[in-house]
Amino acid sequence: PDAYGIIGLGRFGLSLALELTKAGKQVIVLEIEEEKLNAVKDQLENIYPVKAVTEEVLHESGISHCRTAIVCIGKDIESNILVTMSLIELGIPRVIAKATSVNHGKVLEHIGAEAVFPEVEMGERLARSLVSTGTLDFLELCEDFSIANISLTRAFANRSVEEINLRKRFHLNIIVIIRQKRAISEILPNFVVEENDVLVVGGTNDAIRKFEKANE
Amino acid sequence: PDAYGIIGLGRFGLSLALELTKAGKQVIVLEIEEEKLNAVKDQLENIYPVKAVTEEVLHESGISHCRTAIVCIGKDIESNILVTMSLIELGIPRVIAKATSVNHGKVLEHIGAEAVFPEVEMGERLARSLVSTGTLDFLELCEDFSIANISLTRAFANRSVEEINLRKRFHLNIIVIIRQKRAISEILPNFVVEENDVLVVGGTNDAIRKFEKANE
Numbered sequence A, B: 001p002d003a004y005g006i007i008g009l010g011r012f013g014l015s016l017a018l019e020l021t022k023a024g025k026q027v028i029v030l031e032i033e034e035e036k037l038n039a040v041k042d043q044l045e046n047i048y049p050v051k052a053v054t055e056e057v058l059h060e061s062g063i064s065h066c067r068t069a070i071v072c073i074g075k076d077i078e079s080n081i082l083v084t085m086s087l088i089e090l091g092i093p094r095v096i097a098k099a100t101s102v103n104h105g106k107v108l109e110h111i112g113a114e115a116v117f118p119e120v121e122m123g124e125r126l127a128r129s130l131v132s133t134g135t136l137d138f139l140e141l142c143e144d145f146s147i148a149n150i151s152l153t154r155a156f157a158n159r160s161v162e163e164i165n166l167r168k169r170f171h172l173n174i175i176v177i178i179r180q181k182r183a184i185s186e187i188l189p190n191f192v193v194e195e196n197d198v199l200v201v202g203g204t205n206d207a208i209r210k211f212e213k214a215n216e
Ligand SMILES: Nc1ncnc2c1ncn2[C@@H]1O[C@H](COP(=O)(O)OP(=O)(O)OP(=O)(O)O)[C@@H](O)[C@H]1O
Pocket: A007, A008, A009, A010, A011, A012, A013, A030, A031, A032, A033, A036, A052, A053, A072, A073, A074, A075, A076, A079, B119
């Protein structure tokens, strides 16, 4: 069934399990440290403390019937690789595993799993958002189009959208405005923006940078 | 100057340093384990092996004059927090630090730094991309507005934008269409979409989910 098997409840595994659960997915978790499971027993349903991840345990917990399994074991690279191998041998259609180094990742890919590198990927994401706009919330969709969240300063406060004229002056589109955590998507030309409104804009990195400068 | 000070060259710090360097930024790195610095001496310019991160070292290396500093020390939480405090005391405009737990993050924010949680954020990102079939990237801006990249399947190929009628049928806005990594932002009603075009859409999570289902 469309269920997700997660092995290892470190920070990565736990965050993955909680987010999948929030999205309404069925999640089955195997973890060797019982206290980690106890800490979340009211947030996750199918949690199984195990001594080791054996084929028997994978069958009994139902993970062997999951469509996707994610191995989130960290320091114990041997277990990370061997558990991944068992999951692939069981015929689970999609097996993803956390890699702690480039070569570890190569081994995982050779045996048929997809490797993810959480720390490396976050380093890259942070670098990109620092370089482009100085905001932490930034999405570069392709070389010539990015989306950025820009919190308005007094420089633009209390002016109407048509007066600010983002499109002509900065070559940016307003995608949505977030005020007090609520989205305002129907934005008329006479809409007046306020300080701290978050403008979600789309355009080139240069255009975003210019607007950020004007907003200082 | 617009230089970046990085403290700690673990996987997160190294990836951040390399990506910033690739973007043409000046990067200064402090690390206590010399072998880690030797491994990258032909990829990074300003690398300083240190016994400990003191104010003197911060001045001598030039980090005290950086506009942004990122503390990437992991297991040694005491050093992570104290080094962060020193950077803030030195008046560095923006200090970002890697947090290993929620409470660690709260301490960092209390002292004036921005906390990042690489493993937690990657767990969330992976969950979101797993949950949304065909969705390559996803950004939740607030409870009622998210942006998702959806790669079109044959279900919608070769139809015009006005025929698909995303706004009326799915309550979604098309922000931009990405074809062969180039952005098409001026989208007229008669624009015909092709298989594998990436539609970047905005709307509620429910609306996005419905469109993803229709795109299966
Ligand atoms: N053989 C195993 N079977 C199941 N769980 C395991 C096994 N080995 C380790 N784990 C669990 O996997 C989790 C993650 O492993 P570990 O803490 O070593 O990695 P980490 O890289 O520090 O994690 P993170 O960065 O995600 O917090 C831990 O909770 C650990 O108890």
